[in-house]
Every structure is written in C-alpha cells, then in structure tokens.
Amino acid sequence: PGNLVLILGDQLSPSISSLQQADRARDRVLIAEVSAEATYVKHHKKKIAFLFSAMRHFAEELRADGWQLDYVRLDDAENTGTLSGEVARFAERHDVRRIVLTEPGEWRLARDIDAWSAELNRPVDVLPDERFVASREEFAAWADGRKQLRMEYFYREMRRKTGLLMDGDRPIGGKWNFDAENRKAASSDLFMPAPLGIEPDGITREVLDLVGREFAGHIGDLEPFWFAVTRDDAEAAFELFVREALPRFGDFQDAMLRGEKFLYHSVVSLYINAGLLEPLAVCRRVEAAYAAGDVPLNAAEGFIRQIIGWREYVRGIYWLKMPDYACSNFFGADRPLPEFYWSGETDMACLAAAVRQTREEAYAHHIQRLMVTGNFAMLAGIEPRQVHEWYLAVYADAYEWVELPNTLGMSQFADGGLLGSKPYAAGGNYINKMSDYCGACRFDVKQKTGDSACPFNYLYWDFLARNRDKLDGNPRLGPVYRTWDRMTADKQASYRESAAEFLATLF
Ligand code: FAD
Numbered sequence: 258p259g260n261l262v263l264i265l266g267d268q269l270s271p272s273i274s275s276l277q278q279a280d281r282a283r284d285r286v287l288i289a290e291v292s293a294e295a296t297y298v299k300h301h302k303k304k305i306a307f308l309f310s311a312m313r314h315f316a317e318e319l320r321a322d323g324w325q326l327d328y329v330r331l332d333d334a335e336n337t338g339t340l341s342g343e344v345a346r347f348a349e350r351h352d353v354r355r356i357v358l359t360e361p362g363e364w365r366l367a368r369d370i371d372a373w374s375a376e377l378n379r380p381v382d383v384l385p386d387e388r389f390v391a392s393r394e395e396f397a398a399w400a401d402g403r404k405q406l407r408m409e410y411f412y413r414e415m416r417r418k419t420g421l422l423m424d425g426d427r428p429i430g431g432k433w434n435f436d437a438e439n440r441k442a443a444s445s446d447l448f449m450p451a452p453l454g455i456e457p458d459g460i461t462r463e464v465l466d467l468v469g470r471e472f473a474g475h476i477g478d479l480e481p482f483w484f485a486v487t488r489d490d491a492e493a494a495f496e497l498f499v500r501e502a503l504p505r506f507g508d509f510q511d512a513m514l515r516g517e518k519f520l521y522h523s524v525v526s527l528y529i530n531a532g533l534l535e536p537l538a539v540c541r542r543v544e545a546a547y548a549a550g551d552v553p554l555n556a557a558e559g560f561i562r563q564i565i566g567w568r569e570y571v572r573g574i575y576w577l578k579m580p581d582y583a584c585s586n587f588f589g590a591d592r593p594l595p596e597f598y599w600s601g602e603t604d605m606a607c608l609a610a611a612v613r614q615t616r617e618e619a620y621a622h623h624i625q626r627l628m629v630t631g632n633f634a635m636l637a638g639i640e641p642r643q644v645h646e647w648y649l650a651v652y653a654d655a656y657e658w659v660e661l662p663n664t665l666g667m668s669q670f671a672d673g674g675l676l677g678s679k680p681y682a683a684g685g686n687y688i689n690k691m692s693d694y695c696g697a698c699r700f701d702v703k704q705k706t707g708d709s710a711c712p713f714n715y716l717y718w719d720f721l722a723r724n725r726d727k728l729d730g731n732p733r734l735g736p737v738y739r740t741w742d743r744m745t746a747d748k749q750a751s752y753r754e755s756a757a758e759f760l761a762t763l764f
C-alpha cells in the first residue's frame with residue numbers, strides 16, 4: 258500500500274512539501290472540491306471559481322507529470338462535502354498506509370486534521386509549509402521574550418535571512434525602509450496599467466457554470482472572469498506588473514482613484530496565497546528588476562517588504578496567537594455590520610466605490626481595505642468578528658492566516674496593539690488627500706458636523722472620545738487628544754451628537 262497525499266485548495270505548488278516527499282509510483286494524490294470549504298464563510302463567487310479552476314488545472318498538471326490522482330468534483334454524487342469525509346472515502350477506495358499533507362493555513366482545519374489519525378486509524382503526517390520564509394517555530398523564537406512585536410524589526414531579520422536587497426550585512430541604499438517616499442496622491446491623467454486578463458478556457462467555463470448554479474446566494478459577480486488559473490498565466494500576469502506597474506508601485510502605493518480599481522498594485526496576492534506563485538521567487542524577480550535599473554529602490558523595497566515583511570509577520574502572529582486571537586475585541590465594539598458592506602448602497606462615495614469593486618472583482622487594494630472599509634468599521638464600532646467574516650468572504654486572496662491579523666490587528670486594533678502600534682483611524686481629510694472620491698460624494702469633506710458633513714469627520718472624534726480610557730496612554734495619540742481637549746464643550750458635543758444621529762440611521 259502507498260500513502261494518501263492530500264493537497265488543499267491553497268497548496269497548488271509542485272514544490273509543496275507533501276509532494277516533495279512522495280513517490281509517484283507508490284503514493285496517490287487527493288484533491289477535493291468540498292462544500293464545507295466553500296461555505297464556512299460564504300466566499301465570493303469569483304474566489305470559489307478561481308480556486309476550483311486552479312485546482313482542476315493543477316490536477317491536470319500533476320497527472321501529466323506522472324502522478325496518480327483522485328480528483329473529487331463538487332457535484333460528484335458521492336461527495337461527502339467535507340475534507341474529512343473525502344479523506345475517509347479515499348481510504349475506503351484505496352489501500353492507504355499513511356495520510357500525508359502539508360500543514361493547512363487555517364487553525365480551524367488544523368484542529369480537524371488532529372482528529373484524523375484516530376478517526377481513520379492510520380498515521381497522519383503533517384509537514385511544514387516551506388513556501389514561507391520563516392517557519393512558525395522561527396517566528397515564535399523571534400517573538401519570544403520581546404516586550405513588543407513590530408513588523409519592522411522582523412522584516413530586517415527576513416532581509417538578512419534572504420539576502421534580498423542587501424549589500425553584505427547592510428541594506429542597499431543605506432536604509433531598510435523607504436515608506437516615507439511612498440505616499441503620493443495619484444491623478445487620473447497618469448498612465449494606468451491594467452492587470453493581465455486571461456480568457457476562460459473550457460475547464461474554467463465548466464467551473465463558472467458550477468459556481469453560478471451552486472453558490473448563487475454568495476456575494477459577487479462571477480463574470481467577467483479574468484483571473485489566471487495556472488502557474489504559467491500567473492507568472493505572465495506578474496511579469497506584466499513588473500514591467501508596467503512596479504516602477505510606480507512605491508510612489509502611489511497609498512493612492513486611490515475613482516474608476517481605477519488596481520492602480521499600480523500587483524494583484525498577485527490570490528496567486529501567491531493559492532500556490533501559483535512562490536513568494537520568494539517573486540521577490541527575487543523584483544530585486545533583479547531593481548539591479549537591472551528598471552525600477553527605483555523605493556518601489557522594489559516597498560514591494561519586497563509587503564511580502565517578506567508583512568505577509569510573513571501576520572502569519573507568524575496568527576499561529577502564535579490562535580485560537581484566542583479570533584475573539585479579540587479591545588474596544589468591546591458590538592454593532593452589526595451595515596448592510597451596505599454587501600450591497601454597496603451608500604451615499605458615502607469612498608465606501609460605495611470600495612464595496613462595488615469588491616463585488617465586481619473580489620479585489621480591493623490595501624488602502625481601500627485599511628483606510629476606507631476598515632477605518633469606517635472601527636470608527637463606527639462594528640463587532641470585529643463580523644468585520645473579519647466579511648473580509649474573509651469577499652476577497653479572492655483571503656485565508657484566515659493572513660486575513661485575520663490584517664483585519665483584527667492592523668485595521669480594527671482589536672488586539673489592543675499587539676500587531677501594530679496605533680489604530681489606523683482617520684477622518685475624511687485623509688481620504689480626500691489620497692483620493693478623488695470626495696468630489697463625487699453627497700457629503701462635504703470640509704464640514705465637520707451636521708447632515709451634510711462627511712461622516713468620517715465626526716465618527717473619528719466620536720471614536721476617540723468614546724475609547725479614551727483605552728487609548729489615552731498611547732504616545733502616538735497624545736497630540737490628537739490634546740486637540741480634542743482644546744475644543745469647546747459645545748464643539749465636542751456637536752461631534753458626538755452628529756455621530757449618534759448618523760449611527761442611528763445606519764442600524
Ligand atoms: P500589492 O499592493 O501589489 O502588494 C504586493 C503583495 O504584498 C501582495 O500581493 C501580498 O502578497 C503582499 N502584501 C501586501 N500587504 C500585505 C499585508 N498587509 N499582509 C500580507 N500580505 C501583504 N492580504 C491577503 O493576501 N489576504 C487577505 O485576506 C487580506 N486581508 C486584508 C484585510 C485587511 C483589513 C487589510 C487592511 C489588508 C488585508 N490584506 C490581505 C493585505 C493587502 O491588502 C493585500 O495583500 C493586497 O491588497 C493584495 O493586493 P495586491 O496583490 O495588488 O497587493
């Protein structure tokens with residue numbers, strides 16, 4: 258008998274550790290579409306279609322490469338609907354000695370897998386996911402004994418470990434981080450690159466039919482469907498980004514523009530997270546583009562920091578702190594998620610744009626997620642768990658290991674400052690500076706209170722006043738609270754009244 262090698266939907270890499278140790282002649286691979294994974298939150302239709310099509314294409318590649326493989330389709334009559342069920346069914350079909358897989362990205366699934374050995378009466382080998390630069394143990398060792406965790410210091414370790422943009426033991430350019438140069442607002446007369454769109458092939462068409470039929474109640478537009486679903490096409494999409502968008506990636510990283518969904522972003526997180534692109538290879542390519550003089554240092558460093566810095570750091574925090582992390586609620590926020598997060602129906606132009614493009618593309622870029630939808634939810638006091646479940650459902654790149662720390666930690670400050678040092682709270686002024694949304698909005702970003710005022714303006718002060726007992730000690734907020742204290746009591750009261758009136762209309 259051979260082993261069962263289970264490949265999860267976000268493990269579509271030929272280099273995955275479970276395949277590396279397996280034997281084509283003896284072992285057999287299982288890839289399964291199951292409703293439990295597609296519905297534990299109601300994932301965006303495009304996300305499910307992307308993953309199922311990428312899984313089917315990967316299965317074909319493995320077969321062509323000589324692997325024996327069972328592929329279970331969602332609509333196969335016998336499909337039990339869960340990964341545990343499909344592994345059990347496989348073990349009935351075939352003589353299985355051991356079950357082997359690479360560790361899953363989510364705690365929820367890791368806990369299920371812990372029970373398999375007893376349930377199936379066979380050894381289960383869970384191997385480390387070597388696609389990350391730092392192992393979970395390495396991150397834990399780095400974090401151990403530190404009073405405070407900060408991405409910047411961890412990032413420097415990853416630069417040293419990988420040698421990316423290093424000149425011996427010094428960072429190229431004399432600085433580790435060029436973020437201060439990366440805050441320009443964009444204007445719509447700039448050249449706008451577009452991500453590479455791929456025409457759906459027969460396999461994708463079949464999946465689109467299936468998803469349209471089976472997940473009609475999930476958020477999002479299924480078509481036009483243009484994501485890459487193979488490694489080759491994902492690599493082509495990344496190459497186009499390096500050529501056309503990367504040179505300006507740094508400068509306009511925080512910019513937002515009406516009608517421009519992608520700006521100079523790479524739109525590769527979905528490919529990296531599913532295994533179609535390797536994070537380190539992507540960074541080496543960007544380093545080479547810098548070395549060749551094709552892109553400036555602030556762009557190359559900024560991009561590489563997102564991947565070997567932020568991406569690795571949030572994953573480390575996730576495994577360090579789960580399962581308790583998911584329950585974090587530093588501010589005790591308890592309002593329900595407003596309906597417009599699903600529909601996009603709101604007069605706030607920035608939020609309407611972010612939600613509509615999320616519905617269309619299962620994509621919004623970082624500043625939209627952080628400073629528009631995330632900022633609003635925090636200011637309005639939405640329960641973090643509901644905010645988290647929304648982000649996990651609506652983005653094509655969302656898996657809990659990366660989404661949860663970004664949402665609860667970075668965007669909601671629900672962990673009280675474990676992941677980042679201060680809440681990303683901002684009034685309308687910030688959004689106005691970084692975008693052209695306000696010009697098209699029924700609200701007036703210059704007005705602070707009253708019916709026509711931008712809601713971000715009064716919600717911002719209401720949030721700070723409401724949570725003063727929790728935030729007063731934060732050195733980065735000292736000047737903000739001093740500004741609040743200098744306001745007249747009337748002014749303070751009118752901020753709080755406007756906020757109360759607005760929130761009363763929302764819920
Ligand atoms: P680019 O802007 O081109 O960045 C390049 C790459 O860097 C990305 O592809 C991604 O792999 C990586 N990266 C950038 N920022 C981060 C970050 N903060 N954490 C981890 N990786 C990062 N990213 C996800 O991959 N999945 C998520 O579920 C997710 N949820 C988020 C939720 C919130 C509330 C916030 C504020 C951010 C979230 N992010 C998430 C991080 C980030 O917004 C996305 O990675 C990015 O927008 C993806 O688009 P892109 O590929 O065009 O990225």
Ligand code: DLZ
Binds near residue numbers: 268300363
């Ligand atoms: C996200 C997802 C979806 C929608 N469907 C499947 C599936 O049918 N089969 C599968 O193996 N994996 C799927 N996934 C990805 C898993 O949810 C993912 O592996 C875990 O969340 C761990 O990151």
Ligand code: SF4
Binds near residue numbers: 696699
């Ligand atoms: Fe958003 Fe306020 Fe600007 Fe309207 S005025 S787009 S609500 S920031």
